[in-house]
Amino acid sequence: MKRWIPALAILAALGGAPLLAGEDKEDATYRKIESQLESTVIATLAYEDADVVEVVKDIAKKARVTIVWDKKALEAVSDSDRKVTLELAEIKAGNALNILLDQIKLKKSYKNGVLYLTTEEKAEEVTITKTYDVRDITVKITDFVGPRIRLKAADDSGGGPEIYIDEEKETPTTEDVSDLVQESVKADWGGKASITLVKGNLIVRAPRAVHKEVATLLNQLRSSK
Numbered sequence: 664m665k666r667w668i669p670a671l672a673i674l675a676a677l678g679g680a681p682l683l684a685g686e687d688k689e690d691a692t693y694r695k696i697e698s699q700l701e702s703t704v705i706a707t708l709a710y711e712d713a714d715v716v717e718v719v720k721d722i723a724k725k726a727r728v729t730i731v732w733d734k735k736a737l738e739a740v741s742d743s744d745r746k747v748t749l750e751l752a753e754i755k756a757g758n759a760l761n762i763l764l765d766q767i768k769l770k771k772s773y774k775n776g777v778l779y780l781t782t783e784e785k786a787e788e789v790t791i792t793k794t795y796d797v798r799d800i801t802v803k804i805t806d807f808v809g810p811r812i813r814l815k816a817a818d819d820s821g822g823g824p825e826i827y828i829d830e831e832k833e834t835p836t837t838e839d840v841s842d843l844v845q846e847s848v849k850a851d852w853g854g855k856a857s858i859t860l861v862k863g864n865l866i867v868r869a870p871r872a873v874h875k876e877v878a879t880l881l882n883q884l885r886s887s888k
Contacts, residue, residue, distance in 0.1 A: 700757030
């Protein structure tokens with residue numbers, strides 16, 4: 664179980680409301696870039712022995728986004744891996760970029776409002792803090808369930824109908840939700856990633872990809888209530 668820490672202490676440690684507002688602004692920029700990559704469909708993308716830098720530049724231009732390379736990460740890519748031969752049609756810009764990054768073993772990250780291509784290790788070092796209100800998941804809803812009555816067959820010698828009362832579902836606590844997140848979402852919990860509980864909220868510090876999985880899991884919990 665996680666330790667409860669006073670809300671004021673946590674907000675002070677995180678820098679207060681201005682920090683969360685800044686993270687929201689940064690997140691909006693991230694979502695805009697991802698939306699551009701997702702909505703842009705490239706009719707034809709054909710290259711033969713082209714440098715990966717030129718291909719990425721072409722994708723960025725077509726999707727109207729800014730993409731910046733981690734110079735040291737790019738220099739570590741072998742010359743053979745940097746040579747790209749491909750022919751793609753009617754493909755989303757984001758999928759095309761992912762195909763190229765898989766070839767050179769680099770990852771997407773976001774830095775200073777732009778999409779940044781770097782190593783997996785550096786991408787995981789970039790963490791953001793988000794607050795997830797899970798009180799709608801942990802709130803106890805009083806449901807006055809009536810008994811179910813089943814009539815016995817005519818040849819049953821027992822007396823009267825059978826009455827069943829359904830057991831009330833157990834409502835998860837905030838700690839239960841936190842534990843489930845850490846068990847289900849792969850991350851460096853206790854290291855680069857952490858969860859703090861504050862008045863029915865999960866304050867999560869983690870890489871952006873982890874946040875995406877956390878949000879998906881919480882939505883699944885909401886839909887199953």
